[in-house]
Amino acid sequence: RMPGIQEYLQQPLLSGLRDKASYVRRAAVLGCAKMLKLQGDSEVDGALVNELYSLLRDQDPIVVVNCLRALEEILKKEGGVVINKPIAHHLLNRMADLDQWGQSEVLTFLLRYRPRSEEELFDILNLLDGYLKSSSPSVVMAATKLFLVLAREYPHVQADVLVRVKGPLLSACTSESRELCFTALCHVRQILGSLPGHFSSHYKKFFCSYSEPHYIKCQKMEVLCELVNDENVQQVLEELKGYCTDVSVELAQGAIFAIGNIARTYTEQCVGILTELLGLQQEHITSAVVQAFRDLVWLCPQCTDAVCRALPSCEDAIQDSEGKRALIWLLGAHGEKVPNAPYVLEEFVENVKSEMFPAVKMELLTALVRLFLSRPAECQDMLGRLLYYCIEEEMDMAVRDRGLFYYRLLQSGVEEVKWVLCSPKSDPSLGLLEDQTERPVNTWASEFNTLAPVYGRERWALVTAHQPAEPSYACSSCTDSRNSDTESLISEGSKEVLKVHPNTGSLTLIPDVYLTAEQFEKTWLSLDMSCHLSLPWCGTVHPDTIQTALHVVHIQTIAMSKAGVQPWKAYLSAQDDAGCLFLTELLLEAADSEMQVSVKQSEAKPEALQTFISALRTVMGAVAGLGS
Template identity: 50%
Template sequence: MPYLGNEETVKELRRALSNPNIQCDQLRYRNTVLRVIRSMSQGVDVSGLFSEMVKACATVDIVQKKLVYVFLCSYAAVNPELSLLVINTLRKDCQDPNPMVRSLALRNMTNLRLPSLVEYVEQPLTAGLRDRAACVRRVAVLGWAKLHHLQPDSEIDAVVVNELYSLLRDPDPVVMVNCLRALEEILKEEGGVAINKPITHHLLNRLKECDLWGQCEVLRFLQRYRPKSEDELFDILSLLDASLVSPHPPVMAATLSLFLSLCSGVPSVSLAALERVRGPLLAACGSGSREMKFAALCHIQLLLRSIPGLLGAHYKRFFCGYAEPAYIKQRKMQVLVELVNDDNVGMLLDELKGYCTDVNPDTAQTAISAIGRIGRSYSDKCLEILTGLLGLKQDHITSAVVQTMRDLIWVCPQCSDTVCSSLEGCEETLQDSQGRQALLWLLGVYGERISSAPYTLEGFIDEVKSEISPGVKMELLTAAVRLFLCRPAETQDMLGRLLHYCIEEEADMCVRDQALLYYRLLLCGLDQTRRVLQARRSDPSLGVFIGRPAEPVGQWARSFNTLEPLKDGAVETEPASRGSPEHVTFDPKPRSDLPETLKKKTSTPANTSLCVFFLQGCEGAREEEDCVWVEECIECPTVPHCSPQSLQAAMQLVNIQALAFTPPQALPWRVYLYTHARRGTARRSLVLGELLYTGAACRLGDGRAEDEQTEATAAGRAEGEDGERRGIKVTLRLQPRDETCLRGFLSVLTTVLNTLTEHSD
């Protein structure tokens, strides 16, 4: 905001600019103009000096011209009529013998940003495109983009567009890149600049002539081209080979993004390209720039989603430095969790143990959480470290350890004895609500194994009036009721006091409603209460995947070299699991010939006729939820006997992710799966599914039409009377509603199951 009370300053500057003695002295005149610019930068309103500054631009001093043009471009919008006085001087400068003056005049003519001056600017810009000096052509090309941005609704001049396309072959590489940018702006409504085969090969051959950012721009535009043959594809890849291992991370990232775009149909080439960029990415992680280092770490996490062992031998490169900021340390620890294996687990845990006492609480909590994630595969070693950290008696460390133990014991129930024995006295150190909630959950679920559980809960109940967090109170209610079910004599009195307070005195309605729920549940009897609070959470035969299966490169290729990996600040290296904690023993040697067979079959999905119906009683509700359900029976009796590893590998080949499954030959045999589907430019759809095999006939439903019951669905399926079919019952749910997409997904799933059946035979 301009300062007030500076009229005297403006008057003094006006007198100086109008003084003939100063105008005759070039140095004094320049210093006076400099004083005007300095006052402008300090917030003084010097727009009243516009006419004097217009006169000052008529000089041979190029430094003074630059200063005056800065002023004129800043105040042109305030004085549109007086700005016409500048045009004559600028047009005259466009014909100056000095190319620097010509380029300066062209740049500032377009920087005035006045629609009324467009007609005066077009002719100098057209002449500038044919100027003999490269610096003038650079400015003229971008000038046309500025004019189009100033008047986006104006008609596109085909002559100018053709001229810009012809300048793509300009000997100056900066002019060439500027033409790409200008055409992209001018032709935005038509889809941007068109990249055909001649332009593609011309840009590739001149790629090395461009500067760093010019190469990145060219590589970005080349992603629009699709080679017509495999030979042309590999010719292009050969030309890009040197850029793929460029020492400049931006060029390397742009080249790899182009590689992944061109090789979307050749996964082996994409994986080979990822292997080759290992060195440049590691070098970027050691960059002196924190921003560069963080971006490299984010993109490394993308690569590890497809090749988990890509950087396994270089795990020491991701050890944290003492002076590194917290956000880089935390990102490095996420990468270290991905790189753990039998050979380096000891060293990685020792390193992470040192980070647990970092002066930054967030870094310490991230390190403890990382140890917990590793503990899902190496529970004994990690529990030893976590138990030792409890002895430090530090608030934030104890809180993070208890939360980590809660998450770990869920997926690794064999750790429960060690965890329960280490919780003694933790309540004295915990101060934050998240840590207290985790401790209360452990006391409620495993209270019968913790001798001091009733006394610990009694301490929480005695202080419930001073408790601020509603979450802690609600967890305390649940823990007290659960402990009452297994140790009633010790907890009956304290539970009564807690329920009385929460129902009669508690101000938070959520806490009060939960207390009323438990009170009324207890009135129904202990058996009913046990059915609610101690019911089996899920099928105990279901297993939890430890680790994340390798993803196809195509799932994340579009986000590579964009801001998307950087925006995911809390990227999980493994999806948090809340399923049954039983482990699954995988077959270490899945069928090696299955992928090739499955690729051949899924390339032409089976032409099946599917019987789709909505479950009765829920039709209206599901219509409101914009989702569609389907049930089908597929005769694949040998699939439940396949190894989990083979089943998981077969699903991944068609981008279907299995969440959990029962061990082979167990009855009932279940598999839970999901995937994302997209049709054309439509939004992504979420498909959730269950495969169920009980060994008996499966009933699909009673509400279908008679013709649907008698319709043949696919070769190899058997259908009995009353809607019964022998085989695996498939239940699918898709949201948002898209029946065609769901039919296609079921067709692919049928092909996968039939392929597994053939291999089992």
């Protein structure tokens, strides 16, 4: 609203930073960040940055925290505020003076510091030990993350920390704040991935209250599934059984699916409960039970007979697509054990013209052909009618093609049909694959106390990868530190971080510009190397996630190796609005190494190249954690 006001702000703000009143200094520090934000892409004043660094020694704790936040905002494009040894030790000594918000902020900033010796590491951990018992959940979570990250080479220390944080997490899970409760439950599930029995003795804490919203109840049910053992299985199943008749359809079906998951270990008890629920003749309950049965017989073939005995009379109560598909699959795969299976499928065939869901029709085709192989006399006529309808009258091309496929397959002979369709009806080994092995704490320690456990790893990677996808990128700069007052807090190694490079201009990448593999190869061979760098990488590669994240910032994938291939390679292309091409090769020789990045440019534009590399580095950094 006042474009020219910036030139009048600097002097009052500098005076405010030196004011005797702490309240004025607090406001002035925040004003510095606001002023530089208003200035946009102009250079950062190095003297102002140095002044803020010197204020980290201010007597007022709120001024200290405000300085950290202001420096983080001002130096965001350069990686944020520098935390070296003098600054880290100074902040550690000021922790007791800070309020809870300030403590959680400082603990987060301390993640950037790496102790230089084992003795220093344990001195820091001992100093912060008391914050694991703080009354503030945010302080406890921040302290826990700092412990987990610093003690990455000491698994026994990490395990001890997670035992000590159990109490605060359980308290947060029963908090009246729904947001806090949900976030705590997500972190509990994250911990259970590494320590499966960690909360088993406190399973009753995860029983649902009537007044809780359904999203919290669903999270609690997920946790309960992971806490089941021989001692509490009966109590957990009784609790889940009560949720199955909840007025919320989503919650009731979630409880049924939870019982179905537990049935992989405690089959007989769970099948009995699920069969009993069928007697209620409620549409959504019957549908969920049949879906649970479908998954269960695939993973636990020993329960097939009990499931088949429970199927008769289910068809009348199911109206949704997923429920119909599950029932039809069961009748097709195990119809020889269900006396009325052909007659149930015949009813579906008679109503096929009014069926709204193409997926149900395709499932019906497959099931009826499979049942025809075991009970041909009862299925021949209805199979002919169904094939005729699908080929001659059906408007959906996917259903029509499926009908033609089975018609031609049947013409080739019964033995050929059996060879194609008579695949195994169950695979218990898949249950072992679905049960996740225990993950080391280090694979998720850096994600603790973030939104990653709430969103999920892959979704969070996509969310964060979208952040750099702005049409322009710019870097600002400041001068070397020359203020003698800050020498005690800023070491020689950190001064270069305070140097910010001049503005490199902007870069706009054009979406939907594709090169063929031949065009890429021809252009690549004709160009000289513009830049080569190494990016830190840990663990395996997730090609789909990388490709999606790159696409968000308009970097196209020409070719990419599959996951697990060594060496792993990827070839990328991008084009800016001036027509300059950026061709990139990614090379990862082996897991847990550095990724080599080679970039070639069709035109010599150093500024644009630097900005492109910055964007690429940001995207790859966002998805690198998925491999750990």
